[in-house]
Amino acid sequence: MSLAAGNILEGKVVNITNFGAFVEVEGGSTGLVHISEVADSFVKDIKEHLKEGDKVKVKVISIEDNGKISLSIKQGTPKPKKSTKPADFDWTSEKKKVSGNFEDKLSKFLKDSEERMIDVKKHQEFRGKNSKKNY
Incomplete structure (x- = not known):
C-alpha cells in the first residue's frame, strides 16, 4: 500500500x-x-x-x-461497532419479584411509607432546631 x-x-x-x-x-x-x-x-x-x-x-x-x-495509532485500530439494537430486558423477572395478594402489597407499602415519613420529619425537626433565624 x-x-x-x-x-x-x-x-x-x-x-x-x-x-x-x-x-x-x-x-x-x-x-x-x-x-x-x-x-x-x-x-x-x-x-x-x-x-x-x-x-x-x-x-x-x-x-x-x-x-x-x-x-x-488510535485511528489506525478498528473500534468495535456499537449495537443499535436496544438492550434486552427480561420483563418476566420483574413480575416474579412482586408476589402476594393486594392486601399484602398495600400493607408493605404503608409500612415503607410511614418509615420514610418518620425520617423526613426527623430531618425537618433537626434542621429547624439548628437553623439561625434573622428576625
Whole structure:
C-alpha cells in the first residue's frame, strides 16, 4: 500500500519522546504519532503505551509539503461497532419479584411509607432546631 493520507499501514516504533513517538512505515519513511493520537484515553506517559521496537498499525493523517508525516495509532485500530439494537430486558423477572395478594402489597407499602415519613420529619425537626433565624 502506498504512503497517502487516509491509508492504514504497519509500522515500527523507532523513537519515543515526551510529545509522541516516531514510527517507521513502509519505504523507510518515518512519521510522528502525537501523544494525543496514541490512545482513546488520556495519555500522561507515552512509555506506558509504547516502547521502541513495537509493531503498530497507524493511519496516515497527513503528509505536508516539507515531507513531515502525521500518523495516528488510535485511528489506525478498528473500534468495535456499537449495537443499535436496544438492550434486552427480561420483563418476566420483574413480575416474579412482586408476589402476594393486594392486601399484602398495600400493607408493605404503608409500612415503607410511614418509615420514610418518620425520617423526613426527623430531618425537618433537626434542621429547624439548628437553623439561625434573622428576625
